[in-house]
Amino acid sequence: MRKYLSILADFELKMNEGQYRSGQKLPSVRDAAKLYGCSISTIIRAYTELERRHAIYSIPQSGYYIVKEGEHEVKDHSSNPCIDFASASPDLSLFPYLDFQHCLNKAIDTYKYQLFTYGDTMGLKSLRQTLVSHFAGDQVFTKAERIVITSGAHQALEILAKMPFPNGKSVILVEQPSYDHYLRFLEFEGVAVTGIARTAKGVDLQELEDKFKHGNIKFFYTMPRYHNPLGTTYSEEERRTIANLASKYNVYIVEDDYMADLGEASGFDPIYALNRTSHVVYLKSFSKIIFPGLCLGAVVLPELLLETFCAYKKYADTSQLSQAALDIYIRNGMYERHKFSISSQYASRLHALYEAVHRHAKDGDLDVPDAASGIYAQFKLKPSVNLDRLTRRLAARNVIVVPGKQFYLSNYLEREKFLRISISRVQPEQIDEGVNAIVQEIKQR
Incomplete structure:
Protein backbone atom coordinates (compact mmCIF):
# COMPACT_ATOMS: atom_id res chain seq x y z
CA MET A 1 0.00 0.00 0.00
CA ARG A 2 2.77 2.42 0.95
CA LYS A 3 4.76 1.74 -2.23
CA TYR A 4 1.74 2.34 -4.42
CA LEU A 5 0.96 5.64 -2.70
CA SER A 6 4.52 6.93 -2.92
CA ILE A 7 4.66 6.11 -6.66
CA LEU A 8 1.33 7.81 -7.27
CA ALA A 9 2.47 10.90 -5.34
CA ASP A 10 5.71 11.02 -7.33
CA PHE A 11 3.86 10.91 -10.66
CA GLU A 12 1.56 13.73 -9.54
CA LEU A 13 4.50 15.79 -8.34
CA LYS A 14 6.30 15.42 -11.67
CA MET A 15 3.12 16.43 -13.52
CA ASN A 16 2.64 19.54 -11.40
CA GLU A 17 6.30 20.53 -11.81
CA GLY A 18 6.09 20.12 -15.59
CA GLN A 19 8.47 17.16 -15.86
CA TYR A 20 5.64 15.36 -17.66
CA ARG A 21 4.07 17.78 -20.14
CA SER A 22 0.72 17.96 -21.88
CA GLY A 23 0.37 15.10 -24.37
CA GLN A 24 3.65 13.45 -23.33
CA LYS A 25 3.82 9.67 -23.21
CA LEU A 26 4.57 8.14 -19.82
CA PRO A 27 7.11 5.34 -19.33
CA SER A 28 5.77 1.91 -20.22
CA VAL A 29 4.43 -0.18 -17.37
CA ARG A 30 7.49 -2.41 -17.53
CA ASP A 31 9.95 0.51 -17.61
CA ALA A 32 8.17 2.26 -14.74
CA ALA A 33 8.30 -0.94 -12.67
CA LYS A 34 12.08 -1.11 -13.17
CA LEU A 35 12.42 2.60 -12.40
CA TYR A 36 10.55 2.35 -9.08
CA GLY A 37 11.74 -1.14 -8.18
CA CYS A 38 8.27 -2.57 -7.84
CA SER A 39 5.89 -5.02 -9.48
CA ILE A 40 4.08 -4.34 -12.76
CA SER A 41 0.74 -4.63 -10.95
CA THR A 42 1.73 -1.75 -8.65
CA ILE A 43 2.43 0.51 -11.64
CA ILE A 44 -0.83 -0.52 -13.31
CA ARG A 45 -2.67 0.40 -10.12
CA ALA A 46 -1.01 3.84 -10.08
CA TYR A 47 -1.74 4.47 -13.78
CA THR A 48 -5.35 3.32 -13.33
CA GLU A 49 -5.81 5.79 -10.49
CA LEU A 50 -4.32 8.64 -12.53
CA GLU A 51 -6.63 7.73 -15.40
CA ARG A 52 -9.61 7.76 -13.02
CA ARG A 53 -8.61 11.27 -12.00
CA HIS A 54 -8.54 12.32 -15.68
CA ALA A 55 -4.83 13.18 -15.40
CA ILE A 56 -3.75 10.62 -18.03
CA TYR A 57 -5.41 8.53 -20.74
CA SER A 58 -4.51 5.23 -22.38
CA ILE A 59 -4.30 4.22 -26.03
CA PRO A 60 -4.50 0.45 -26.68
CA GLN A 61 -1.23 -1.03 -27.97
CA SER A 62 0.47 2.35 -27.45
CA GLY A 63 0.59 3.35 -23.77
CA TYR A 64 -0.38 6.08 -21.33
CA TYR A 65 -0.30 9.82 -22.06
CA ILE A 66 -0.72 13.06 -20.10
CA VAL A 67 -4.14 14.62 -20.71
CA LYS A 68 -3.74 17.62 -22.99
CA GLU A 69 -4.55 21.11 -21.78
CA GLY A 70 -8.12 21.97 -22.61
CA GLU A 71 -9.26 18.38 -22.08
CA HIS A 72 -9.56 18.92 -18.34
CA GLU A 73 -9.46 21.84 -15.94
CA VAL A 74 -6.03 23.41 -16.25
CA LYS A 75 -4.29 24.90 -13.23
CA ASP A 76 -3.45 28.47 -14.17
CA HIS A 77 -1.66 30.64 -11.65
CA SER A 78 -0.32 33.15 -14.13
CA SER A 79 -3.23 35.54 -13.55
CA ASN A 80 -2.17 35.95 -9.91
CA PRO A 81 1.21 37.73 -9.68
CA CYS A 82 1.15 37.63 -5.89
CA ILE A 83 3.81 35.48 -4.20
CA ASP A 84 1.87 34.29 -1.18
CA PHE A 85 4.12 33.28 1.72
CA ALA A 86 1.37 34.21 4.20
CA SER A 87 -1.58 31.89 3.68
CA ALA A 88 -1.62 28.67 5.68
CA SER A 89 -4.68 27.17 4.00
CA LYS A 106 -21.97 7.68 -0.85
CA ALA A 107 -22.72 9.08 2.61
CA ILE A 108 -26.19 10.21 1.54
CA ASP A 109 -26.90 6.81 -0.02
CA THR A 110 -25.65 5.00 3.08
CA TYR A 111 -27.10 7.06 5.94
CA LYS A 112 -30.06 8.77 4.20
CA THR A 117 -31.38 14.99 12.13
CA TYR A 118 -29.71 16.12 15.34
CA GLY A 119 -26.68 13.96 16.00
CA ASP A 120 -24.72 12.80 19.01
CA THR A 121 -22.84 15.52 20.95
CA MET A 122 -19.72 13.37 20.72
CA GLY A 123 -20.00 13.00 16.96
CA LEU A 124 -20.99 10.32 14.47
CA LYS A 125 -20.32 6.93 16.04
CA THR A 142 -7.68 5.08 22.49
CA LYS A 143 -11.32 4.01 22.39
CA ALA A 144 -14.18 5.53 20.41
CA GLU A 145 -15.84 6.51 23.70
CA ARG A 146 -13.01 8.95 24.42
CA ILE A 147 -13.05 10.68 21.00
CA VAL A 148 -15.20 13.78 20.47
CA ILE A 149 -15.73 15.35 17.04
CA THR A 150 -15.55 19.15 17.04
CA SER A 151 -15.96 22.05 14.63
CA GLY A 152 -12.26 22.14 13.93
CA ALA A 153 -9.52 22.04 16.55
CA HIS A 154 -10.23 25.62 17.60
CA GLN A 155 -13.61 24.72 19.13
CA ALA A 156 -11.92 22.13 21.32
CA LEU A 157 -9.31 24.68 22.39
CA GLU A 158 -12.00 27.17 23.38
CA ILE A 159 -13.88 24.60 25.45
CA LEU A 160 -10.71 23.43 27.19
CA ALA A 161 -9.84 27.04 28.10
CA LYS A 162 -13.25 27.66 29.70
CA MET A 163 -13.92 24.37 31.50
CA PRO A 164 -12.54 23.49 34.94
CA PHE A 165 -9.88 20.77 35.22
CA PRO A 166 -9.58 18.11 37.93
CA ASN A 167 -6.28 19.56 39.14
CA TYR A 179 -1.00 29.97 17.38
CA ASP A 180 -2.08 33.61 17.08
CA HIS A 181 -5.85 33.11 16.91
CA TYR A 182 -5.84 31.13 20.14
CA LEU A 183 -3.71 33.75 21.89
CA ARG A 184 -6.16 36.48 20.87
CA PHE A 185 -9.09 34.35 22.10
CA LEU A 186 -7.47 33.80 25.50
CA GLU A 187 -6.74 37.51 25.88
CA PHE A 188 -10.22 38.57 24.73
CA GLU A 189 -11.89 36.17 27.17
CA GLY A 190 -9.70 37.33 30.05
CA VAL A 191 -8.34 33.84 30.65
CA ALA A 192 -5.34 33.63 32.99
CA VAL A 193 -2.47 32.90 30.60
CA THR A 194 1.32 33.05 30.74
CA GLY A 195 4.07 32.27 28.27
CA ILE A 196 7.32 30.35 28.00
CA ALA A 197 9.88 30.98 25.26
CA ARG A 198 10.23 28.47 22.46
CA THR A 199 12.93 28.97 19.87
CA ALA A 200 14.36 26.89 17.04
CA LYS A 201 16.45 25.17 19.72
CA GLY A 202 13.36 24.16 21.69
CA VAL A 203 12.17 25.11 25.17
CA ASP A 204 14.09 25.51 28.44
CA LEU A 205 13.03 22.33 30.25
CA GLN A 206 14.22 23.61 33.63
CA GLU A 207 12.11 26.74 33.25
CA LEU A 208 9.20 24.57 32.16
CA GLU A 209 9.54 22.45 35.30
CA ASP A 210 9.64 25.57 37.50
CA LYS A 211 6.42 26.83 35.91
CA PHE A 212 4.74 23.44 36.30
CA LYS A 213 5.82 23.35 39.96
CA HIS A 214 5.02 26.92 41.01
CA GLY A 215 2.81 28.47 38.32
CA ASN A 216 -0.65 27.06 39.13
CA ILE A 217 -0.71 25.67 35.58
CA LYS A 218 -4.01 24.13 34.48
CA PHE A 219 -2.60 22.95 31.15
CA PHE A 220 0.32 23.56 28.82
CA TYR A 221 -0.71 24.19 25.21
CA THR A 222 1.94 22.95 22.79
CA MET A 223 2.49 22.04 19.13
CA PRO A 224 5.24 19.41 19.35
CA ARG A 225 5.79 18.99 15.61
CA TYR A 226 5.75 21.38 12.65
CA HIS A 227 5.09 24.26 15.03
CA ASN A 228 3.11 27.32 13.95
CA PRO A 229 4.89 29.71 13.35
CA LEU A 230 8.39 28.22 13.83
CA GLY A 231 7.98 25.05 11.76
CA THR A 232 10.24 23.13 14.16
CA THR A 233 9.69 19.87 16.05
CA TYR A 234 10.54 18.89 19.62
CA SER A 235 13.13 16.16 20.04
CA GLU A 236 12.10 12.85 21.58
CA GLU A 237 13.93 13.82 24.78
CA GLU A 238 11.92 17.04 25.03
CA ARG A 239 8.61 15.26 24.39
CA ARG A 240 9.43 12.55 26.92
CA THR A 241 10.45 15.14 29.55
CA ILE A 242 7.23 17.11 29.00
CA ALA A 243 5.21 13.92 29.41
CA ASN A 244 7.00 13.06 32.67
CA LEU A 245 6.68 16.58 34.09
CA ALA A 246 2.93 16.51 33.45
CA SER A 247 2.59 13.42 35.60
CA LYS A 248 4.95 14.68 38.28
CA TYR A 249 3.22 18.03 38.84
CA ASN A 250 -0.38 17.14 37.91
CA VAL A 251 -0.40 19.49 34.92
CA TYR A 252 -2.33 18.59 31.78
CA ILE A 253 -0.85 18.85 28.30
CA VAL A 254 -3.00 19.97 25.38
CA GLU A 255 -1.13 18.54 22.41
CA ASP A 256 -2.16 20.23 19.17
CA ASP A 257 -1.03 17.80 16.46
CA TYR A 258 -3.00 19.47 13.67
CA MET A 259 -0.05 19.23 11.26
CA ALA A 260 0.61 15.53 11.88
CA ASP A 261 -0.28 14.40 8.36
CA LEU A 262 1.79 16.99 6.51
CA GLY A 263 5.22 15.71 7.43
CA GLU A 264 7.38 12.95 6.08
CA ALA A 265 8.93 11.90 9.38
CA SER A 266 8.15 8.36 10.50
CA ASN A 275 2.57 9.88 29.10
CA ARG A 276 1.31 7.04 31.28
CA THR A 277 -0.99 8.93 33.66
CA SER A 278 -3.69 10.29 31.30
CA HIS A 279 -2.53 13.88 31.56
CA VAL A 280 -2.56 14.54 27.79
CA VAL A 281 -5.40 15.85 25.61
CA TYR A 282 -4.67 15.07 21.95
CA LEU A 283 -6.05 17.34 19.19
CA LYS A 284 -6.16 16.83 15.45
CA SER A 285 -7.68 18.84 12.61
CA PHE A 286 -8.56 17.62 9.12
CA SER A 287 -8.66 21.11 7.59
CA LYS A 288 -5.00 21.31 6.57
CA ILE A 289 -4.99 17.97 4.79
CA ILE A 290 -8.35 18.17 2.98
CA PHE A 291 -9.85 21.69 2.92
CA PRO A 292 -10.66 24.37 5.54
CA GLY A 293 -14.38 24.42 4.74
CA LEU A 294 -14.71 20.89 6.09
CA CYS A 295 -14.22 22.37 9.57
CA LEU A 296 -13.84 19.05 11.36
CA GLY A 297 -11.48 18.18 14.17
CA ALA A 298 -11.23 15.48 16.81
CA VAL A 299 -10.09 15.48 20.42
CA VAL A 300 -8.97 12.46 22.45
CA LEU A 301 -9.76 13.12 26.10
CA PRO A 302 -8.61 11.55 29.36
CA GLU A 303 -11.47 9.84 31.21
CA LEU A 304 -11.54 12.51 33.94
CA LEU A 305 -12.15 15.31 31.42
CA LEU A 306 -14.70 13.62 29.18
CA GLU A 307 -17.95 14.37 31.01
CA THR A 308 -17.09 18.02 31.67
CA PHE A 309 -15.95 18.59 28.10
CA CYS A 310 -19.20 17.18 26.69
CA ALA A 311 -21.24 19.27 29.14
CA TYR A 312 -19.53 22.43 27.87
CA HIS A 338 -4.24 12.18 -0.55
CA LYS A 339 -1.98 12.58 2.49
CA PHE A 340 0.92 11.05 0.55
CA SER A 341 0.25 13.30 -2.43
CA ILE A 342 -0.05 16.60 -0.58
CA SER A 343 2.78 15.97 1.88
CA SER A 344 5.20 15.08 -0.90
CA GLN A 345 4.32 18.23 -2.82
CA TYR A 346 4.72 20.39 0.26
CA ALA A 347 8.04 18.70 1.05
CA SER A 348 9.23 19.57 -2.47
CA ARG A 349 8.27 23.22 -1.95
CA LEU A 350 9.97 23.38 1.45
CA HIS A 351 13.12 21.90 -0.08
CA ALA A 352 12.99 24.53 -2.84
CA LEU A 353 12.63 27.23 -0.19
CA TYR A 354 15.79 26.14 1.64
CA GLU A 355 17.69 25.87 -1.63
CA ALA A 356 16.65 29.43 -2.51
CA VAL A 357 17.76 30.66 0.92
CA HIS A 358 21.12 28.97 0.42
CA ARG A 359 21.53 30.69 -2.97
CA HIS A 360 20.50 34.20 -2.00
CA LYS A 380 14.91 35.18 11.64
CA LEU A 381 15.99 38.80 11.24
CA LYS A 382 18.54 41.03 12.92
CA PRO A 383 17.22 43.40 15.64
CA SER A 384 18.03 46.41 13.44
CA VAL A 385 15.47 45.40 10.77
CA ASN A 386 12.24 47.42 10.83
CA LEU A 387 9.67 44.63 10.52
CA ASP A 388 6.67 46.79 9.59
CA ARG A 389 8.58 48.65 6.90
CA LEU A 390 9.98 45.40 5.51
CA THR A 391 6.49 43.89 5.31
CA ARG A 392 5.12 46.96 3.49
CA ARG A 393 7.97 47.05 0.97
CA LEU A 394 7.56 43.38 0.20
CA ALA A 395 3.80 43.87 -0.28
CA ALA A 396 4.60 46.60 -2.82
CA ARG A 397 6.55 43.92 -4.72
CA ASN A 398 3.59 41.50 -4.47
CA VAL A 399 5.39 39.33 -1.92
CA ILE A 400 3.08 38.69 1.02
CA VAL A 401 4.59 37.65 4.35
CA VAL A 402 3.46 37.50 7.99
CA PRO A 403 5.49 39.32 10.68
CA GLY A 404 6.23 37.23 13.75
CA LYS A 405 5.06 39.71 16.37
CA GLN A 406 1.41 38.65 16.09
CA PHE A 407 2.27 35.18 17.39
CA TYR A 408 3.05 36.49 20.87
CA LEU A 409 0.90 37.46 23.84
CA SER A 410 0.44 41.23 23.95
CA ASN A 411 2.37 41.57 27.21
CA TYR A 412 5.17 39.16 26.32
CA LEU A 413 8.38 41.17 25.87
CA GLU A 414 11.13 38.66 25.00
CA ARG A 415 10.29 38.37 21.33
CA GLU A 416 12.37 37.20 18.41
CA LYS A 417 12.14 39.27 15.25
CA PHE A 418 11.14 37.08 12.31
CA LEU A 419 8.86 36.42 9.35
CA ARG A 420 6.67 33.34 9.31
CA ILE A 421 6.94 31.82 5.85
CA SER A 422 4.29 29.35 4.64
CA ILE A 423 4.76 27.29 1.49
CA SER A 424 1.23 25.86 1.24
CA ARG A 425 -0.12 28.39 -1.28
CA VAL A 426 3.01 29.68 -2.99
CA GLN A 427 3.65 28.07 -6.37
CA PRO A 428 6.97 26.21 -6.83
CA GLU A 429 8.09 28.46 -9.68
CA GLN A 430 7.59 31.56 -7.47
CA ILE A 431 9.70 30.45 -4.50
CA ASP A 432 13.14 31.52 -5.74
CA GLU A 433 11.88 34.93 -6.86
CA GLY A 434 10.11 35.46 -3.55
CA VAL A 435 13.11 34.55 -1.39
CA ASN A 436 15.37 36.75 -3.51
CA ALA A 437 12.98 39.70 -3.02
CA ILE A 438 12.97 39.16 0.77
CA VAL A 439 16.77 39.10 0.90
CA GLN A 440 17.02 42.25 -1.27
CA GLU A 441 14.60 44.17 0.93
CA ILE A 442 16.35 43.07 4.12
CA LYS A 443 19.61 44.52 2.76
CA GLN A 444 17.85 47.85 2.16
CA ARG A 445 17.19 48.11 5.92
Missing part, protein backbone atom coordinates in the same frame (compact mmCIF):
# COMPACT_ATOMS: atom_id res chain seq x y z
CA PRO A 90 -4.21 24.25 1.58
CA ASP A 91 -3.39 24.83 -2.08
CA LEU A 92 -6.66 25.03 -4.01
CA SER A 93 -5.19 22.98 -6.85
CA LEU A 94 -4.54 20.09 -4.46
CA PHE A 95 -8.05 19.83 -3.00
CA PRO A 96 -9.50 16.29 -3.48
CA TYR A 97 -12.74 17.55 -5.02
CA LEU A 98 -13.76 14.46 -7.00
CA ASP A 99 -12.91 11.96 -4.28
CA PHE A 100 -14.72 13.88 -1.58
CA GLN A 101 -17.73 14.48 -3.84
CA HIS A 102 -17.94 10.72 -4.28
CA CYS A 103 -17.81 10.28 -0.49
CA LEU A 104 -20.57 12.86 0.04
CA ASN A 105 -22.82 11.02 -2.43
CA TYR A 113 -32.34 10.66 6.61
CA GLN A 114 -30.02 10.07 9.60
CA LEU A 115 -27.73 12.79 8.27
CA PHE A 116 -30.39 15.46 8.49
CA SER A 126 -19.00 5.29 12.87
CA LEU A 127 -16.49 8.12 12.34
CA ARG A 128 -15.26 7.88 15.93
CA GLN A 129 -14.79 4.13 15.47
CA THR A 130 -12.87 4.71 12.25
CA LEU A 131 -10.68 7.27 14.01
CA VAL A 132 -9.60 4.66 16.56
CA SER A 133 -7.49 2.86 13.94
CA HIS A 134 -6.62 6.14 12.20
CA PHE A 135 -5.14 7.58 15.41
CA ALA A 136 -3.34 4.31 16.14
CA GLY A 137 -1.20 5.03 13.07
CA ASP A 138 0.08 8.09 14.96
CA GLN A 139 0.73 6.05 18.12
CA VAL A 140 -2.40 7.46 19.76
CA PHE A 141 -4.21 4.43 21.15
CA GLY A 168 -8.13 22.68 40.33
CA LYS A 169 -5.58 25.00 38.68
CA SER A 170 -6.40 28.07 36.60
CA VAL A 171 -3.45 29.33 34.50
CA ILE A 172 -2.89 28.27 30.88
CA LEU A 173 0.75 28.08 29.80
CA VAL A 174 1.47 28.73 26.12
CA GLU A 175 4.62 28.61 24.04
CA GLN A 176 5.89 31.96 22.80
CA PRO A 177 5.44 32.33 19.90
CA SER A 178 2.29 30.25 19.31
CA GLY A 267 8.36 6.80 13.93
CA PHE A 268 7.28 9.98 15.72
CA ASP A 269 5.80 9.34 19.17
CA PRO A 270 3.54 12.19 20.30
CA ILE A 271 3.54 13.31 23.92
CA TYR A 272 0.26 11.41 24.28
CA ALA A 273 2.06 8.12 23.65
CA LEU A 274 4.80 8.93 26.17
CA LYS A 313 -19.98 21.34 24.26
CA LYS A 314 -23.70 20.88 25.07
CA TYR A 315 -25.01 19.82 21.66
CA ALA A 316 -24.11 18.38 18.28
CA ASP A 317 -22.82 21.29 16.21
CA THR A 318 -20.85 19.66 13.42
CA SER A 319 -22.34 18.57 10.10
CA GLN A 320 -23.50 14.96 10.11
CA LEU A 321 -23.01 14.85 6.35
CA SER A 322 -19.41 16.06 6.56
CA GLN A 323 -18.67 13.55 9.31
CA ALA A 324 -20.16 10.68 7.32
CA ALA A 325 -18.23 11.71 4.19
CA LEU A 326 -14.97 11.93 6.15
CA ASP A 327 -15.65 8.49 7.63
CA ILE A 328 -16.01 6.99 4.13
CA TYR A 329 -13.04 9.01 2.84
CA ILE A 330 -10.76 7.53 5.52
CA ARG A 331 -12.12 3.96 5.40
CA ASN A 332 -11.75 3.74 1.60
CA GLY A 333 -8.07 4.67 1.75
CA MET A 334 -8.60 8.01 -0.01
CA TYR A 335 -7.35 10.02 2.95
CA GLU A 336 -4.10 8.07 3.12
CA ARG A 337 -3.56 8.43 -0.62
CA ALA A 361 21.14 34.71 1.73
CA LYS A 362 24.92 34.46 2.00
CA ASP A 363 25.76 37.57 4.03
CA GLY A 364 24.29 36.58 7.38
CA ASP A 365 21.29 38.91 7.08
CA LEU A 366 18.88 35.99 7.33
CA ASP A 367 18.87 32.94 9.61
CA VAL A 368 16.51 30.11 8.65
CA PRO A 369 16.46 27.14 11.08
CA ASP A 370 15.78 23.80 9.40
CA ALA A 371 12.11 22.84 9.84
CA ALA A 372 12.52 19.50 7.99
CA SER A 373 8.78 19.00 7.25
CA GLY A 374 5.40 20.69 7.44
CA ILE A 375 4.54 24.00 5.77
CA TYR A 376 6.24 26.66 7.90
CA ALA A 377 9.73 28.16 8.08
CA GLN A 378 11.03 30.91 10.32
CA PHE A 379 13.05 33.70 8.66
